[in-house]
Amino acid sequence: MGETHSSHEARARGSRLIALAGPFQSGKTTLLEAILTHAGAIPRQGAVAAGASVGDASPEARAHRMSVEANVATVDFMGDSYTFVDLPGSVEFAHEARNILPAVDAAIVVCEADERKVPALQLVLRELEEFGVPHLLFLNKIDATTIDVRDALTILQPASRTPLLLRQIPIWNNGVAVGFIDLALERAYVYREHAPSEVVDIPKGESTTEKEARYSMLERLADYDDALMEELISDIEPPRDQVFDDLTKELRAGLVAPLFIGSAERGAGVTRLLKALRHEAPGVAEARARLGVAESGPALARVLRTVHTSHGGKLSIARVLRGGFDDGETVLSVNGEDRISGLSRLLGANMSKLSRVHEGDVVAFGRLDHAQTGDTLVADARADRSALATHAPAPDPVHAVALVVKDRKDEMRLAAAVAKLVEEDPSLVFVHDQEMSQIKLYGQGEMHLRVALERLQSRFSVAVEVTKPTVAYRETIRHKVTVRGRHKKQSGGHGQFGDVVLEVGPRGRGEGFAFSERVHGGAVPKQYFSSVEAGCQDALIHGPLGFPVVDVEAVLTDGSYHTVDSSDMAFRTAARIGMSEALGKADPILLEPVLAVDIYVPNEAMSRATGIASGRRGQIMGFGPREGWDGWDKLEALIPEAEMDNLIVELRSATAGAGFFRARFDHLAEVVGKQARDIVAAHAGHHAARAAVG
Structure with a gap:
């Protein structure tokens, strides 16, 4: 009777979509392989390291031995249809999950009892919690650990805002986990290599431990079930159906996150995991409601x-x-x-x-x-x-490279090929920077961009060389000067004549360019004022140091004109000549962009993050706890853009892959001394080389 009801419920649920999530190298792809084997979709479990798995089948995933995109596999298990989507664990590819997770029914979070990976696990769990996705945890590699599972629960709980619920405890033999006891079923199982576990009697030495662990599980469930709480207080053993009803209800409501144990590599604990999904995970109706999609319609x-x-x-x-x-x-x-x-x-x-x-x-x-x-x-x-249109916003890029095609005939094909890569992966940003004369690709990290460029060559046959993006330096002036700009040319017929006197001086940082006039007596007719302003702006494109000029003002104070030879172009040219001369005389200085950078790291990495920022000429502006994130800190710093290259690489190296930052332009700051001279010399050399090639 119960099985018949279950079959009807399964049909009503439709095919279910289950995400496999978890930190990098936790074993998600291996678990997918084990699931496919247990469900009979593949004849034997392939090894990820050997490049023999169903997941991670792309050349890039094989080459780097890591998931670089989501992998999808649909199987049938006990008459039900399931689609599993194996999500990348590396934070560089985690953005892909944001368009997938809202539509899944539930998630299996693959994890280890490793304190170093808790921050990365917290990132995964926070995503699931934000999307309201019911999830359970699979404590992997249980055969290779000696830690008590309740101690593991203590390690993992800080990563989850949802209470973790221990569903299974291991059976130990000579310090090795050889099986488990299911606390809901009150049954013991012994692992069998790549096969369903064998049901055995609960070992006598484990009976007390099992009863204590089961009671703790029931206490947690009773937090949300008054009837169960009354039964526990009265020492009444609750019916098994009631326990499973509570487990199902509280999982689907996101009130608890059950913790299962096993070994993906050995296929241990996988059958019980699949059966728990079959009976307890919600179906498409719940996902539809979560997304606000009506039940009826086209x-x-x-x-x-x-x-x-x-x-x-x-x-x-x-x-x-x-x-x-x-x-x-x-x-x-x-x-x-x-x-x-x-x-x-x-x-x-x-x-x-x-x-x-x-x-x-x-x-x-x-x-x-x-x-x-x-x-x-x-x-x-x-x-x-x-x-x-319901797509999730792409995360801000944190790493960039400049691209140069190896074969100039590929320049037109590059844009079309990258457009397809961006369509696949919206977190990639492709920019043709006209000012810097560079093509730039932005992404989520060094590996993220490396994989994109490998695909560019393997799929579209476009080979590129990678260089460091050019920083958008600026220059301004310190002093006020007065100059005369004069343009006179006679070449038969009408000549060209323009004559201006300009007073040029600095403005406050960020105030930009301003033009005004104080001409008396019609020395320069009004119709030429706009041409004089345009000529001044022409001179700002390349200042005396070779960079665009900012934050200056020019005042037209005097000049002269010719009734026949004066023209808009003549006055524009005269103003450009005068402005260029003024900028060279007014003590030009080099400016660099400085970014306001918010760095987020686990508590224990705060001192390292401070050192990283300081080592990049960063000015520490403040630090403190990250709001709403237990165990995390936020560091605020001002860092020159020239020092941002590979910041994300260094930051992730110091935080086991969990740290990240957000940056935005803050201000322009003066560069002095040898550093300024080196930048100007390098810029001049670059332009000389380009001119020689041209």
Whole structure:
């Protein structure tokens, strides 16, 4: 009877989408491999290190032995359909999760009882908590640890704002975890290599420990169930169905995060994990409600990822949140209509064609040219298109490189190729900096950009060299000077004549350029004032030090004109000549951009972060606890832009990959001495070299 009810509930839930999340190298991809093996989707569990896994199948993931994009695999287990999405653990690729997590039903957070990884785990759990995603933890590598599981709970709890609930305890034999006791079922299991665990009697030596751990679990559940609390106070053993009902209800409500144990590499504990998902994880209806999608209406899906393949063209990997779609059907997204050209079920890089997809499914829609990651797809041409863009904002970039194509014929192809990479990964930012004459690519870290450039070459055959981005230096002046600018030229017919007297001086930092006139007696006719101003601005493009000039004022005080030969161009030229001379005489100084940088690190890394900022000519402005984040600090500093290169690399190295920063322009500051001379000389050399090539 219970199984029949469960089967009906499973059909109502539809195919479920489960995220595999966790810190870098916690074992998510290995767990996916174990799940696929236990579900019968693959014949044997492949090793990630050997490049034999279903996940991490891209050349870049294989080469770097790390997840660099989300991997999707759909399997059937005990009559139910599940799609697992393996999310990258490195913080450099974590942004991809922000468009995926809102549409998942639940998440398995793979973790270790390692205090060094707690800050990274906290980042993962905070994302899930913000999106309201029910989640459970899988304490991995239990066969390689000797730490007591309750001590592990104590280590992990600070990373979670949701109370952790111990669901299983290990069975030890000579210091090695050989199995576990399920506290809800009150059953013991012995691990079997890459096979379901064997049910055994609870060892006599573990009976007391089991009863204590189970009572603690029930106490936690009773925090949200008054009837269960009354039973515990009265020493009444609650019915098993009631316990499972509470576990299910409190997981789905996000009141608790159950903790399971096992070994992904050995496939240990995976079957019980899958069965817990089967009975306790919510389905598409709850995800739909969380996203504010109505239960009834035309078929609707959300795009989780965009992939450009070499042979199949563009694929939009999406979850069907309502109704179903047929191959060839027309769908609407925020940017227009497309006809579905192929529907495919995914198992890593392998695809199997479908003619129709149903509610809850995660599939690849073929050739939806207008659809972008995060968009909503709807089978209704009358839908409000403005409501169909739901993508998460991309994180601010923290690392940049300048690109130079190795073959000049690739310059036109570069922009088109990078546009496809940015469509796949919106956290990449591509900028053609006209002022600096540089093409720049911004991203989330050194590895993030390295992978993007590897894809640029392998997929689109565009090879580039990487250089350091040029800093946008400026210059200004210290003193006020008065100069005369005169332009006179006679070459037959009308000549050219313009004559101006300019008073040029500095302005306050950040006040920009200002022009005014104090001309008396019509020495310069009014119709030429605007030309004089334009000529002054022409001279600001390249100052005497070679950089754009800022924060100066020019006052036209006198001059002369010729009734025949004077013109707008003549006065513009005269003003440019005079302004250039004035800037050279007014004690020019070099300015560099300084950024206001907010650095976020775990408490124990604060002194290292301070040293990193100070070592980059940073001025420490303040520090203190990070609001709303236990165990984290915030450091505020002013750091010259020239010192920002590889800051994120150094910061993450000092914080086990968890630290990050946000930066914004603050002000321009004077550069003096040898440093200023070196910058000016290098700039002059660069322009001389470019002129020689040209």
